Amino acid sequence: MPRPHLSFLALHLACLSLFLTPAALASAALPSHRLDNGVVEARVSEVAGGRLLSFALKGQPNFLLIDEAAGDPDAPPDATSGYIRYQGHEVWIGPQREWWVHQDVNPARAAAKATWPPDPWLSLAKYALVHKKQDEIVLDSPASPVSGIGLRKRYALVAGKPGSLRLDAEATNHSGKLAGRDIWFNTRVPAHTMAYVPVAAREDVRIEPAGALHYTLGGGLLSLDLPMPGDAPRKGKLFAQPSHGWLAAFRDGQALVIQFTHQPRAAIHPAQGQVELYQDADARAADKGMLELEVHAPYVELAPGEAMRASELWTILPYHGPATRDAHLEFLRRHAAQLGILIP
Template sequence: WAGPQSEWWVHQDLLPEMRGEMWPPDPYLTLQAMKADSGAGSLTLSGAASPYTGLAMTQRYDILPSGCLRVSAEAVNTRDEAVAWDIWFNTRVESDSWVAVPVAGEDSIRLGMVDLTVLEAPDIRVTDGIALADPSLEKGVAGRQGKAFMDPSEGWLAAIRDGQVFVIMFDLLPADAIHPEQGQVELYFTQKAEDPATSMIEMETHAAYKTLAPGEAMQAEQYWAALPYEGAMEAGAVSDFVRDRMQGGNFCLTGD
């Protein structure tokens, strides 16, 4: 995607009825058929220019010697005038996953998109520098929905479920590099007790918000890894595992 979300349909004249809408995202960045080029351990997907955002997006996926997956994106301004956007990664996991994000404290988190007349707000608690989202639904709770905007203290977030830890690593940026309406890390929750098939958690990161001159490009990347987890599915054990495992930083690059 491109951010901020509030401007998805603002900078275009083809569909004036969509101006100001917050959904859906630019279909040229999410739904179009892309040209694919593959090599040994790599895949590149190239898309056409969007008349809605002015961006043409290229995605690249590379298996690294460490066994990790590097996910890269490049966005090019195809217009004859400047545009301002960020690159927004969005990865969906099962709604019963525990999700952990390193933060300095509770003031590094703000909740939004919460409608308490329908469902409960996400259950996120901060202990010893780890914000942990508990996916469990107490008896009588129909579900949870909303978004957590976070200023992380380190460049990673993780989901823990079914004996595995899925880790996403990225370059940590100063808070003022991120568009003020977004967070460098965002977690969107839609957890419905009676409808698990449509439930999910979105693990999102934003790259720096930049103004691009005509023809100028910007890049961003993530590193993905999967690790075994044999601990208990409870807050203390989960937090201890991810804190200890991530002490050395981006192990996809170091091989640790």
């Protein structure tokens, strides 16, 4: 019996797939909008929670950790949705220990005071496109029956700062009752990224679980230590009260500086830190794990219909020096005036 003939298109796609790497296939998985000013590029998706998928200097690798093929972006969220590891950058609503206690769509999670997964309607749903311009995109989430919050996200390239991207989040209380909440920015990068936070003293740092992570603190700057060959894997979270409103991360020829409004300790929910670094790293598997660069806005009580707002300013610069703490700190000091950051 003769074999059926493949159409030209099917044959072309079959052949093409032989030459696409898994990374290339993943990068094409989610529909997205591109922001590009010739210096930096960013990609934003309406699906998967209105997520920021990539940010990098033009022609350079994505600074973010992303897996666009992690789940089915067309699957609507529901009260039993689990977590899908798309990664990239997303916005949560804190505090974490109250994620599921103010809802009745999943009574089991409410009774257990579940701290996982994050709100599916904010992190997995398709957002509505409010408007899109060459240098800006605005997206709206559905109103969540879990947190009672609806999110508006704005991503915009910054006029006069060609290496910068501004991220704005507005959270509105749709629950019909008073709601204590905070805005929580969460940025995922590969595990071998080196991170720095201005911190005045060890009393401004705690680690959970105790002893899980290692850091260096000197000259008013904290750096999260990476595990070296022979070290045990590291998995835990560092909570910090920063002395100034920025953090920095270095990896593979690029330096990312994230600026935010500095808050006094009393403004941040006591279960959180204004800056949190979650590290999952193993020197034996450098391509696995991740680092989360997290920033909390103030914890506030929102009346029905009331909104709160927070923002981050991202700036990415080329970095061609060695991957050492001393070299990174010297680079930050040299560029502090350009960036508009204060370094102790």
